[in-house]
Amino acid sequence: MRIISSDEIEACLEDRPVLETLRRAFRSNTVTPLIPDLAIDRLDQHSGHLSFQPAWTDFAAQGDVSRGYIGCSLALDLPEQNGLSSGLYILFSGSGGQPIALIDGVRLNAWRTAGVHALAAAYLSREDTSRLLVIGDDPRLPRLLSAYAAVRNFTSILLAGVSKETQKRISNQPAMAGVHIGVTNEIHAAQEGADMICVAGPEYDTQTHHSLTYLDPPAGCHIDVLDTTALLPSELLEEARLFSSDLSNPPRSELEWAADLKELAQGNKAGRRYYGQRTLFIPGPGTGLADYALAAHIFLRS
Structure with missing residues (x-):
C-alpha cells in the first residue's frame, strides 16, 4: 500500500484536470451510501464527531470487477481543531480488495472543496x-x-x-x-x-x-x-x-x-x-463522490 503525502498530492494535481475528473464523477453511476456522523462524547464540552464518506464503482452496472475501486474518507472533527478537521482517505482495489493507497485527507479536502465550488461556478x-x-x-x-x-x-x-x-x-x-x-x-x-x-x-x-x-x-x-x-x-x-x-x-x-x-x-x-x-x-454535506474520484485521480498520477 502506498502512503501519499500532502506534498505528493500538490505535485500531481492541476486545476483543470481536477475539474474534469469531478465533472466525469458527477456524470457517473458511482455508489455513494450515506453514513451518519458518529458523535464522540468527551468531557468539558469537548465533544466531536467522526465522519465516514464511502464510495465505490458500480460493479453491478459495469458487469465485472476487473477494474474500479472502493474507497472511504475518514474525518475527525474536535473543538481543539478550530474548524480544521483532520482526515485520511483509504483506497482499495475493486478487483482484489487489498488496500492500495492511504492519502492525506486534509490536502485532499482542500482540492476537492476548491474543485466542487469551481465546477459549480463554471455552470452557474x-x-x-x-x-x-x-x-x-x-x-x-x-x-x-x-x-x-x-x-x-x-x-x-x-x-x-x-x-x-x-x-x-x-x-x-x-x-x-x-x-x-x-x-x-x-x-x-x-x-x-x-x-x-x-x-x-x-x-x-x-x-x-x-x-x-x-x-x-x-x-x-x-x-x-x-x-x-x-x-x-x-x-x-x-x-x-x-x-x-x-x-x-x-x-x-x-x-x-x-x-x-x-x-x-x-x-x-x-x-x-x-x-x-x-x-x-451551497454545498451539501455529502462529499463521498468527489473524494472518491479525486483519490483515484491522485493514485493514478502520484
Whole structure:
C-alpha cells in the first residue's frame, strides 16, 4: 500500500484536470451510501464527531470487477481543531480488495472543496464574469481562487475580512498573475460591482459566524457559499436560483432547490436561465463522490 503525502498530492494535481475528473464523477453511476456522523462524547464540552464518506464503482452496472475501486474518507472533527478537521482517505482495489493507497485527507479536502465550488461556478456564473468579491477568511481560499481562475477570467478580486497571511498566499498563486487583488472594508459598496461573490467565512478577527443581512448582490451575480454556517438574507434565498452538490442530502431541506451538480453535469437540469438571474450555490454535506474520484485521480498520477 502506498502512503501519499500532502506534498505528493500538490505535485500531481492541476486545476483543470481536477475539474474534469469531478465533472466525469458527477456524470457517473458511482455508489455513494450515506453514513451518519458518529458523535464522540468527551468531557468539558469537548465533544466531536467522526465522519465516514464511502464510495465505490458500480460493479453491478459495469458487469465485472476487473477494474474500479472502493474507497472511504475518514474525518475527525474536535473543538481543539478550530474548524480544521483532520482526515485520511483509504483506497482499495475493486478487483482484489487489498488496500492500495492511504492519502492525506486534509490536502485532499482542500482540492476537492476548491474543485466542487469551481465546477459549480463554471455552470452557474456568467461567462463574462471578471470581478470577484471574497467575504471572510478561510485557509482554503488560495486553492479555491486558483480553481475559480481555471473557469473564469478574473481581472479584479476584492478581499474583505481576509487575514494578511491568507492575502499573501492568494497573491502567490500562479493563477493570480495579472489579476488586480485589492482589500476593502466597504463590503456593501463592493458587492454592487461584483460579478461573483464568495462567502468564505467570518472575518479573521472575529470568533463568531457572521450574519450577512447586508448582502444584496446585483442582478446576474453568482454567490458561492463556502461557509455553510453563514446566515444569508431570507430575501436572497427566496429570489435567487439555488443549487447544491447533491440533493439526495441537501444542506437545508426547507429551501426550494433548482438542481444539483449531478443534474447539471448530466444535462438533466438547466443552470442559469438568463443573464440577469442571481444564482447561489451551497454545498451539501455529502462529499463521498468527489473524494472518491479525486483519490483515484491522485493514485493514478502520484
